Amino acid sequence: MSCFSSLPEGCISYITSFTSPRDACRVAAISSTFKSAAESDIVWEKFLPSDYPEIISRSVSPVVYSTKKELYFLLCNSPILLDEGKLSFVLNKCSGKKCYMLRAIELSIVWGGSSEYWKWTSLPESRFSVVAELLGVTWLDIGGKMKTQMLSPKTTYAVYLVFKLAKNNRGLEVPVKASVRFVAEIQDRAENSDDTVYLKLAKDRQPNGRFPQKRGDGWMEIELGQFFNDHGDDSEVEMQLKETQEHLGKSGLIVKGIELWPKE
Incomplete structure (x- = not known):
């Protein structure tokens, strides 16, 4: 743990982005430094589908968020309607799959x-x-x-x-x-x-x-x-x-x- 604690916050974020949403939440509980790193946009951008900008652009209602982590859990907890309400979209909370x-x-x-x-x-x-x-x-x-x-x-x-x-x-x-x-x-x-x-x-x-x-x-x-x-x-x-x-x-x-x- 001591060797990881000495890493710059950006490195911790980069490493965490190769884990999973569940692991990122666990990492955030270690310390304030790890929390800041694990909640960064670098991490949660990786967990979102690569085409998420195109998906939310098709939403019938505005998708409002301030961080990528907030967007991730918004898409997990609240299905959005796409393409004039023809279908709905949500993320699997554990995997980020569509x-x-x-x-x-x-x-x-x-x-x-x-x-x-x-x-x-x-x-x-x-x-x-x-x-x-x-x-x-x-x-x-x-x-x-x-x-x-x-x-x-x-x-x-x-x-x-x-x-x-x-x-x-x-x-x-x-x-x-x-x-x-x-x-x-x-x-x-x-x-x-x-x-x-x-x-x-x-x-x-x-x-x-x-x-x-x-x-x-x-x-x-x-x-x-x-x-x-x-x-x-x-x-x-x-x-x-x-x-x-x-x-x-x-x-x-x-x-x-x-x-x-x-x-x-």
Whole structure:
């Protein structure tokens, strides 16, 4: 410790910038000198995504900050809406990796344009201006696409449908097929390789598959799948949730969007 204490503050900042946000906070607790070094813009600039100026320039509301550390935690704790509210952006607090959510209206929802089957409405607990509420269909088919260049490279992402169930929902206990694939691989996919997920667990059985989890914001999420974003090349990932076999009436699904969250 004594040899590090004799280093100039700039050197401590430089060394700390090669660690992690969590380690930088630990370093700041050592002494006043280390605190000043660990909280410098040199450190927190390194933890922010390299394209953060372009990202915050697309925010629908001004992003106000005085230091790069303040900006980092602002982006971790308060998702910002981008591109006229089409999607939201937030950072993973531990890693600084990028997370996006596509709002429901940006998704491909079969019969989503028909007021007979889907209703577009607003909810005060949603960060987006509108959500999609299922009034009644027999086929459920929801999908979305995301360009990998927008995501953090060398990162495994999990993809989630974020939703709620209306009080009088029905027909949502059936198994649903979920898939996450690069668009270039779509034509080679086999339907039987898709994962089985459930939007609602039936009381009288415990089938095999993935089940929804409650989030801290009060919404539910079901994982559709995972993928590894290698170099973040100019490609696309397609996410889909589909049920076209049972032909049962379904209603009461409220879709907020699809979220891509980095796995630590």
